[in-house]
Amino acid sequence: MIQKEDWKKVQRGYGSSAVYYEADVQRFIQTVLESKxxxxxxxxxxxxYICLRINEALSLVIHDLYLELQELLIRDGKEKKSRTKFLSDKVGYEII
Incomplete structure (x- = not known):
């Protein structure tokens, strides 16, 4: 008889195989910027620039942002784990 501890996790698929070029990304950012x-x-x-997942970005609150330390705390990310991401100078100034 197969027990639960005998189960193995199998990855069924991979992320999108789509390729985005820098020019496409910049054009997208410019479109969003022009929307004001x-x-x-x-x-x-x-x-x-920080590689957040959409649900992580949408669930952020201002208290998770530490500009002095240039850190962003992501709560309940993938598998409900928390993690810290570091902000580059560009992103830090862009989001304030």
Whole structure:
């Protein structure tokens, strides 16, 4: 009889195989910037430059941002784990 501890996790698929070029990313950022929506622009910068998942970026609160330390605390990320991401100078200034 097979027990639960005998189970093995099998990865069924991989992330998108789509390829995005720097020019495409910059064009997208420019489109968001031209919309003059500061929230969307900050979210796009977090998604692209810090590699946040969409649900992580949307669940952020201002108390998770530590500008003095240039850190961003992500709570309840993948598998409900918390982690810290470091902000580059560009992203830090873009989101404030």
């Amino acid at each position: 929506n500061k929230r969307d622009y900050a979210l796009v910068n977090l998604l692209i």
